[in-house]
Amino acid sequence: MHNTAILFLxxxxxxxxxxxxxxxxxxxxISPIPLYLIAGLAFGTGGILPLAxxxxxxxxxAELGVILLLLTLGLEYNADELMTSLKGNAxxxxxxxxxxxxxxxxxxxxxxxxxxxAVAMAGVTYATSSGITAKVLSDLGWIGNRETPVxxxxxxxxxxTMAVYLPVLTAMLAGLSLVAGAVTVAIALAAVSVxxxxxxxxxxxxxxxxxxxxxxxxxxxxxxxxxxxAGLAQQLQVSAAVGAFLVxxxxxxxxxxxxxxxxxxxxDLFAAVFFVFFGLQTDPTKILPAAGLAAGLALVTMITKLMxxxxxxxxxxxxxxGRVRAGIALIPRGEFNIVIAGLxxxxxxxPDLGALAAAYVLILAAFGPLAAxxxxxxLVRVASRA
Amino acid sequence: MDVEQTVLPGIxxxxxxxxxxxxxxxxxxxxxxxxxxVIYDPDDPDRACETVKLNDEEADALVELxxxxxxxxxxxxxHREVEGLVSVQLPIAPHSPYAGRPMGEAQVRTRTGASIVAxxxxxxxxxxxxxxxxxxGDDIVVVVGSEDSTAAVADIFASG
Numbered sequence: 001m002h003n004t005a006i007l008f009l010x011x012x013x014x015x016x017x018x019x020x021x022x023x024x025x026x027x028x029x030i031s032p033i034p035l036y037l038i039a040g041l042a043f044g045t046g047g048i049l050p051l052a053x054x055x056x057x058x059x060x061x062a063e064l065g066v067i068l069l070l071l072t073l074g075l076e077y078n079a080d081e082l083m084t085s086l087k088g089n090a091x092x093x094x095x096x097x098x099x100x101x102x103x104x105x106x107x108x109x110x111x112x113x114x115x116x117x118a119v120a121m122a123g124v125t126y127a128t129s130s131g132i133t134a135k136v137l138s139d140l141g142w143i144g145n146r147e148t149p150v151x152x153x154x155x156x157x158x159x160x161t162m163a164v165y166l167p168v169l170t171a172m173l174a175g176l177s178l179v180a181g182a183v184t185v186a187i188a189l190a191a192v193s194v195x196x197x198x199x200x201x202x203x204x205x206x207x208x209x210x211x212x213x214x215x216x217x218x219x220x221x222x223x224x225x226x227x228x229x230a231g232l233a234q235q236l237q238v239s240a241a242v243g244a245f246l247v248x249x250x251x252x253x254x255x256x257x258x259x260x261x262x263x264x265x266x267x268d269l270f271a272a273v274f275f276v277f278f279g280l281q282t283d284p285t286k287i288l289p290a291a292g293l294a295a296g297l298a299l300v301t302m303i304t305k306l307m308x309x310x311x312x313x314x315x316x317x318x319x320x321x322g323r324v325r326a327g328i329a330l331i332p333r334g335e336f337n338i339v340i341a342g343l344x345x346x347x348x349x350x351p352d353l354g355a356l357a358a359a360y361v362l363i364l365a366a367f368g369p370l371a372a373x374x375x376x377x378x379l380v381r382v383a384s385r386a
Numbered sequence: 387m388d389v390e391q392t393v394l395p396g397i398x399x400x401x402x403x404x405x406x407x408x409x410x411x412x413x414x415x416x417x418x419x420x421x422x423x424v425i426y427d428p429d430d431p432d433r434a435c436e437t438v439k440l441n442d443e444e445a446d447a448l449v450e451l452x453x454x455x456x457x458x459x460x461x462x463x464x465h466r467e468v469e470g471l472v473s474v475q476l477p478i479a480p481h482s483p484y485a486g487r488p489m490g491e492a493q494v495r496t497r498t499g500a501s502i503v504a505x506x507x508x509x510x511x512x513x514x515x516x517x518x519x520x521x522x523g524d525d526i527v528v529v530v531g532s533e534d535s536t537a538a539v540a541d542i543f544a545s546g
Contacts, residue, residue, distance in 0.1 A: 076396040077395055077396055081395040085395055130396075141434060143414055144400065145434050148394065149393065152394055319432050322433065325432075379433075380430070
């Protein structure tokens with residue numbers, strides 16, 4: 001009983017602390033993710049206030065956080081949108097992939113961390129945080145802007161890429177042989193295709209099974225289905241996160257909106273726990289030495305994202321100011337990058353990878369939205385002079 | 387005038403067009419039901435310089451303000467354009483000889499020259515009903531024609 005008391009005390013204090021940090025972030029107008037990471041660093045081994053008993057509990061909560069993050073991300077899009085975006089923006093999406101995956105991979109290779117860490121770092125620098133970007137777009141009133149569909153379809157493209165990338169990474173991290181790895185990736189690709197096909201053709205039947213006028217039943221069915229598929233995916237070495245993402249995509253329409261609204265508080269809680277857990281696992285003494293490297297990497301990948309946005313918006317016939325806005329909106333990194341680094345750290349990749357990824361995301365999750373805010377008035381002035 | 391429609395993945399739909407005076411305006415329809423009225427910056431046509439959030443009620447109010455007077459205007463204009471043209475709403479009495487029979491059997495256009503353009507029933511409007519449309523008591527038939535011909539249609543529905 002004594003342990004339970006300490007567990008509740010510690011966990012309660014952490015969550016309450018996160019709430020206060022969240023309120024602070026809201027007031028300053030930045031994403032709370034960097035603050036959650038810092039909180040995790042403070043509570044971890046070598047931090048100011050190491051937690052004694054609740055680390056295992058936090059670890060499970062963090063796993064749930066990843067599942068819920070990807071499930072709600074999948075719910076946001078329906079299969080039709082994914083297919084249209086894939087058709088219309090494949091070229092811009094590939095430019096995005098090449099320009100932004102390369103810096104992370106090259107750095108990892110230069111540091112001599114090996115090919116597996118290079119693939120993980122490629123993912124860390126590649127993915128834009130759709131959560132932070134969506135918030136920037138709505139906070140700055142950019143949703144109505146004509147370049148916004150370009151930004152959104154790049155995000156959709158990135159998320160689809162993740163459905164292929166995560167199984168590849170999982171296979172590589174598991175140290176599978178080339179053949180076994182190829183089989184895993186083939187399974188993942190087949191699963192993604194089947195789910196997209198099923199969602200496009202037979203989405204009605206899944207929805208008929210899941211749908212319920214009662215919100216309690218709906219939450220239980222959606223979470224249950226997501227966990228089941230995630231577990232199955234993990235068993236097949238495809239990565240649990242991808243399984244949850246695919247469940248989210250298969251559900252669409254009104255059902256998806258209802259589920260999204262119902263799951264949001266649950267996701268917010270466990271996602272916050274996930275960010276803290278990642279901070280817990282990272283040695284704070286390694287953050288400072290990694291900071292210079294992370295800042296350099298952040299600068300390079302800010303420029304590559306800017307170039308991506310400018311290229312994609314130009315293809316869509318957007319004028320100069322809009323192109324810059326598209327690039328700026330793509331800069332923030334956040335939840336996905338930490339998910340990727342978390343997978344790599346859990347599988348025992350290079351010990352410094354976690355610290356570098358944490359410092360990198362700290363910089364870009366905080367600076368991305370800030371850059372957008374700073375650039376806004378500047379662009380207005382430039383546009384009115386032209 | 388071309389209204390451009392764009393899908394916003396994860397958000398909803400956007401419709402936009404350019405007015406004759408060169409201003410660009412649009413409406414973002416969120417999946418949640420929220421509507422944003424968007425006005426674009428004349429200096430930077432890609433940027434929304436004003437975004438007004440509207441809930442269902444406010445969007446309805448705006449539609450009514452912009453739409454309702456326009457419909458009356460257009461009807462009035464129609465009447466002015468074709469001298470002597472009127473549109474009347476004729477209720478079908480429950481004991482009308484045509485209640486429960488296909489509309490075509492009344493042979494309204496052949497007999498009077500007026501046209502039935504719509505039938506309103508229990509709050510629903512059936513525009514351009516086909517001849518096999520079954521009329522029933524308490525339907526309201528909208529007829530367009532001259533004053534004499536529409537009066538003749540009223541007689542047909544009342545007494546055959």
